[in-house]
Amino acid sequence: MTRQIRDVKVLNNREISKGVFILDLSTGLVDAAIEPGQFVQVKIEGSRETFLRRPFSVHDYDASTGILSLLVQVAGPGSLKLSGAGKGDSLNIVFPLGNSFTLPLNGERVLLVGGGCGVAPLLYLGKRIRKAGIEPQFLLGFRESRSVLETGEYELVGKVSITTEDGSMGEKGFVTQHSVLSVDSFDRIYCCGPEPMMKAVAAYALRTDTWCEVSLEHLMACGFGVCLCCVVDTTAGNLCTCTDGPVFNIKNLKW
Amino acid sequence: MVDLSVNLNGLVLKNPVITASGTFGYGSEFDDFIDVSRLGGIILKGITAEPREGNPYPRMAETASGMLNSVGLQNKGIGHFISEIYPVVSEYDTQVILNVNGNNIDDYVKVAGLVSGLGKINAIELNISCPNVKMGGMAFGTVRQSAREVIRAVRNVWNRHLMVKLSPNVTNITEFAVIAEEEGADSVSLINTLLGMAVDSESRRPRLATVTGGLSGPAVKPVALRMVWQVSRAVKIPVVGLGGIMNAADAVEFLIAGASAIQVGTASFIDPDISVRIIDGIGDYCRRHSLSRVTQITGSLEL
Known part of the structure; x- marks a missing residue:
């Protein structure tokens, strides 16, 4: 689907382990294609410490209901604020961003x-x-x-x-x-x-x-390939984790 | 109907909102979010004569109400721009402005000379203020004689609009604006990022691989506004203001302080549609204040 900026509603937020939360978001979309490996950029309002959006992987997604889930581990002021989101709260997200995993062929292990x-x-x-x-x-x-x-x-x-x-x-x-x-x-x-x-x-x-x-998870400012901050060293030079990734085949990484 | 157009010394913009170099890619990255052709202008990611890989990761550190970056002018060089990017950006119905960089005067002159052959590029922004490169960049923009020489050399090979982007990392920015004017620049844009630094107290390590980087975002806005005000009183050429503009009210403040146009930078990272919303907001401001032309705002600071 086309990348977009969208206000979405929090349907549910539950702590599944200490400091780890799953947020279910209602995107309001029906049958929109979001692929495994893609991510969303969440705006964290109301604090000078959370100036930039925070990237989160798509943890789960159901195209028929449009419900998208994020796995949020409290690691700093942004994730802490987000972990406190409650049912009915509105979040502004930019999504879907990044490439996706290459799905396997029939019969592969x-x-x-x-x-x-x-x-x-x-x-x-x-x-x-x-x-x-x-x-x-x-x-x-x-x-x-x-x-x-x-x-x-x-x-x-x-x-x-x-x-x-x-x-x-x-x-x-x-x-x-x-x-x-x-x-x-x-x-x-x-x-x-x-x-x-x-x-x-x-x-x-x-x-x-x-x-x-x-x-890969790299520090990024934008999430759509313009700030050039999230680069990773690859066989093709510096590539953006946000647009050329976050999914990379290991043969292309200089690890 | 409010007339939002501005004329920067012959460079006509349909409105005073330009996107800042390094925060807008080459435009097409924003096609999903906005109609790029609505903008007054777009300033493309800085170009150098040869391809540059930029600085090592990490290149970004979030700070209070802002961010530091040390990208280091990563780009694929002017040759790649001409063959691959220029045909794409030429499709936009807006002023496409190229941000020109170099390690030395010859590099600047080479890039400017090559751009002269590109009919859609009516203006270049001469970047003598990038804080993240070892050679060139800020080294030119913070020493008066070097600034004069590079502007003069580029002026000799570039006869369309020349905008000079000034560094705030100087004692008196108006001296550099005056030099730009004396050397025939058509406008000045300010400010580039403020040189800054962030430290991780736990590891005692710098948060940027290059230790220092350029600060942008609302944290720098009061400094930028002050410099725009000072420069607009020191030169007759138009001033393009930038530094921490996040919304239309911020943009209007820069116009009031003396800017003829403004650039939206870091805000586009967070809200990729903010530049067009700022255009709308400036129009609303004009209507609320019964102004028929946006140019009436410029320099209207009441003292």
Whole structure:
């Protein structure tokens, strides 16, 4: 769909883990195409500390109802303010922005790797992959059991494996150490999370010669390719995370 | 019907709202949000003779009521502009103004010379005030003799409208405006960003890879307004005001302080349609104040 500036209504805001919220927004649109991996820029009104919009991945989206969900982790004044949004509040967003994940082909085996709140774009991606007839494997890494996000929605879409760094839930260690990687092999890996984690997953993908896309999060001012602040160093030079990304194939990144 | 048109020393704009260089790409990035042809003018992202990769990431730090940037004039060079971008921007029914940069005088002259062959470009904005490049940029715009030399050299090869963008990082900006006027500039635009810095107290590291960068946004508006007022009293050529304009009231303040036109910059990052809303707002202001022409606002500060 064409990018637009739009006032949307908050339908629901619930805290799913300490400091992590899911906001359901009514876009008022019907059958608008928003793709997995795209993001929205949310205006945070009323504070000199939140001058710029805040980018959030599309966590979930239902084209038939026009309801779009964001996963918001409180990390600063912008996300803190947003976490306090209540039912009926209006938010001004610019969307949909950025490119999207490349969907798999029929019969391919798919792994979705998320770290912490980096799982944000993977639920909608998983749903779209499932709709296309493929059951994806989720591999979700967290620091400890307390920070594990609820996985019920992911389990409706595919198989879910968990790692925690302290072993308090799922397998102990990092996602790249999980047994699913030694038991199964995959045609496509999709990954989003902290950069060290994505680099480790990218290294695994390169080692095993597996196709891999990652979704990057860089500081940005505009979100639509004019400020040139969110650049990432690629084989094609500096590219904008907001318009050339946020999804990049790892073979194009200088990692 | 309010007449919003302005005449900047022969450069006619359908209204006084221009989008500032580096905040509007090459125009087409905004096609989804606004009708770019409604604008008085668009100033394109700064161009250099050769392609530039710009500075390392991070290049941006949000600050109180503003932001710092240190992009460093990332662009694909004048050759790419002429072959790929010029045909696209030529379609807009607005004044398309090229922001010209260089590492040395020869670079500025080369770019200006090449632009002379582009019929749709009626004006260039000579950027002698970019704070984010090691050579050129602000190094020219903060030393009187260098400013004079680069303006003179470009004036010799460019016979259409020459707007000179001034740096606020000087003791007395009016001296540079006077130099621009003496060297034949048709207008001056001010202010470019204020040199600033941000630090992460936890890591004790600078928040920009280049340590320092250019501050923009409402945080700089009072400084910009003061400089526009001073410069408009010091020169006869038109002054184009910019610095922290977020809405029509801000724009009108710059006109009152002496600007003949204004530029909308950082605000477009947050509200990509703000420039056309400012045009509408200026029209509303004129109607509320029973003004038939927007030019009646310029320099109307009551002392």
